[in-house]
Amino acid sequence: MQLMTAVILAATATATATAIAAPPEVATLDQALAAKKDLWGLAAMQQSNGASYEFFADLLPPLRYVNAQFRFYPIVLCAPGSVNKARLVSNGSAINARADLNTWKEIGVPVSFFVGGQQAPFGGEISSLDGPRYERGYLPIVQMDYHSDGKTYREETFAGIELGDHAVLYTRFGLRDGESGIVAARIALSGAAHFLGNTICDGQGRTLIWFDQAWQWNPAQQTLTAPLSARRGAALAIATVPLQASAHLAPDAFDYEAQKRKCVDKWESIFSGAMRVETPEPVVNAAWKSTIVGSFLLLRGEEMNYSAENAYEVMFEDESGIDVRALLLWGLTNWGRRMIPPLLDYASFPGTKFHDADFKLQLLAHYYWLTRDARFVREQKPRWSRCVAILTRERDAATGLLPREQYCGDQLEKVFSLNANANAWRGLRDLAVVLRQIGDGEEAGPISESADALRKATLAAVDKSERRDVQPPFIPVALFGEEKPFDALTATRGGTYYNLLLPYVIGSGVFGNGSERETSMLRYLEEHGGLCMGMLRIHQHSGLFANEDGIDDLYTLRYDDALLRRDEPERAIVSFYGKLAQGMTRDTFLSAEGTGLRPLDGFGRPMYLPPTCSGDGLFLWLLRSMLVQDYVDNTGKPETLRLLFATPRRWLENGRQIKIEHAPTAFGEVSVCVKSRLKKGEVLAEIEVPSRSRPEKMLLRIRLPEGWKIISAKTGSLVLTVDEKGTVDISALRGKNTIRFNAGKS
Secondary structure, three states, rough: OOOOOOOOOOOOOOOOOOOOOOOOOOOOHHHHHOOOOOHHHHHHHOOOOOOOOHHHHHHOOOOOOOOOOOOEEEEOOOOOOOOOOEEEEEEOOOOOOOOOOOOOOOOOOOOOEEOOOEEEEEEEEHHHEEEEEEEEOOEEEEEEEEEEEOEEEEEEEEOOOOOHOOEEEEEEEEEEEEOOEEEEEOOOOOOOOEOOEEEEEEEOOEEEEEEEOEEEOOOOOOOOEEEEOOOOOEEEEEEEEOOOOOOOOOHHHHHHHHHHHHHHHHHHHHHOOOOOOOOOOOHHHHHHHHHHHHHHHHEOOOEEEOOEEEOOOOOHHHHHHHHHHHHHHHOOOOHHHHHHHHHHHOOOOHHHHHHHHHHHHHHHHHHHHOOOOOOHHOOOHHHHHHHHHHHHHOOOOOOOOOOEEEOOOOOOOOEEEEHHHHHHHHHHHHHHHHHHOOOOHHHHHHHHHHHHHHHHHHHHHHHHHHHHHOOEEEEEEEEEOOOOOOOOOOOHHHHHHHHHHHHHHHHHHOOOOOOOHHHHHHHHHOOOEEEEEOOOEEEEOOOOOOOOOOOOOOHHHHHHHHHHHOOOOHHHHHHHHHHHHHHOOOOOOOOOOEOOOOOOEEOOOEEEEOOOHHHHHHHHHHHHHHHHHHEEEEOOEEEEEEEEOOOOOOHOOOOOEEEEEEEOOEEEEEEEEEEHHHHEEEEEEEOOOOOOOOOEEEEEEOOOOOOEEEEEEEEOEEEOOOOOEEEEOOOOOOOOOEEEEEEEEO
């Protein structure tokens, strides 16, 4: 977790103290927060067919509020990867509204919207707002309806593509219900303005706003006003970065529909190179597309920033790297390749240089296995060599470990860090394996030797530091007795950060996949209050907005990845639906650095500095791993491909199907389509196996609804052996195949 400024918005920071209504026999919020186990997650697993979106969605109001004057969370809009971005307030009240808080950036000319004869703020009464939501469920064309004075107004906003450098937002108002209405746009100009034709310019003659014939300009009030009817709307365009007076505008720059078509076409083109996934749940299908879109909204040129238009509009090595790696997992290789060099060049904070070097090497190795792009690895040698030097030239003489480093970005005390050392071993090991794979064995040798020595020293340090007088055994991040066991992890600030860092250690694999110590770390999080709805809990103990009784799901990834690698799918599915229902905004699927569990009112909960790229990356990575798994073994090489190992059971109810097309793996692309025909007692699977290289083992699992089981499986004349979990070994298959599974009641 990165450094946060402890600023509270006094008007909204007082959380509701009373218990939140919950379904019968499900713990209240207060009970869930007081428990050491994830009561809601455990209850979700006990439902028929396990956790579901609907179970979690009903537990709490959605994420809605931020600590800014505009209060409702902002939606960042721009052309894909644009340097400049605009901000739409999510209740439709304004574009580029002022935050009046130093953790946010102030951009553009604020424009506020009002409706009706009394000029009521659009979205002012949250109970009368329907939205925001995206076009087609995932395109960044934001739509919302607002009921006021007996009428329903529609607002729609998107960022133009051709004027991407100026972050131009096109907005159109219409009347969805009622015979007539009125809309006003109030423009907060700081200086002189000129009204010229259908444009408003600043004192330097630069274009700020242009609008259609429906609007009338009142210079005294600096307001545009337009009448609306069922057949007549009103549109305008707002340039966040003013256009120079000499700028040449294409004729259709004033054409709302033409610009909207270009917006649709551009964003749809992003998906042309991506893996395609179709599940039986529309909310899941919309979410994966929306989170890919969200990543490109935060991308600044080739730099994957953590957020936009706030204090987090910078790269952080692992947080940004998570999203880049997720995009690679979804087949956006050409984009991802361009994002890697800036992350390898990333200038680390002085106190976390080892941590950052660790994940630079892991990012590069991950890219290689997905692409087998040896040329790129060699081209990046000047960059990765710097990381190798950082991780190999300095060692503590007494312990053999890396020297002391900051506990993390927010905790400044320097410690012998299990996180830094375990992940340094992983980064060095992974790079050495890749170098041998591409024929650079001579260069790999010293790196491998350094990695082996570091792992040996790390395991020896853990032997001296582990506390086995508590259960599960406590493995500290700060080694050699400098960190004591925690009873309830979020009871202290130190426990909160231990909770966030332990998944990094788990993800390193330093103890070996499935080892006793790996198990201890997983169970420690689960039994000491580390989770809520499958997501990591936090409590800053600093009065920081949205980060007291809250969750920081961004750091849950490696916990979930370990669960899936260990074939513990039910808890990972809890995390998946917890994230989808309560770790993202509804219908726009935006994440934040931290999100409060206590609602501020009956309509919403607080969130800190949304959106965040690693929130997108978490969801994309987790969904992909539920469908396709290609983990490396304990030697650092990919060996096994597992398909559909963690799909929710209800996804294969009768008549439903799961479809995956062109999923990149360490062995090449794989495609799978599984159709459930349980009424006929069968399930059909069509699969095209990877052709680039053969995994040592390739497995396919059919997870049926409760009460059903797979009895037998056959492809052509080949009979496949089915285990008790519905898994078949398909290692012998080549090319395209159809597998017929016979199913019966269990």
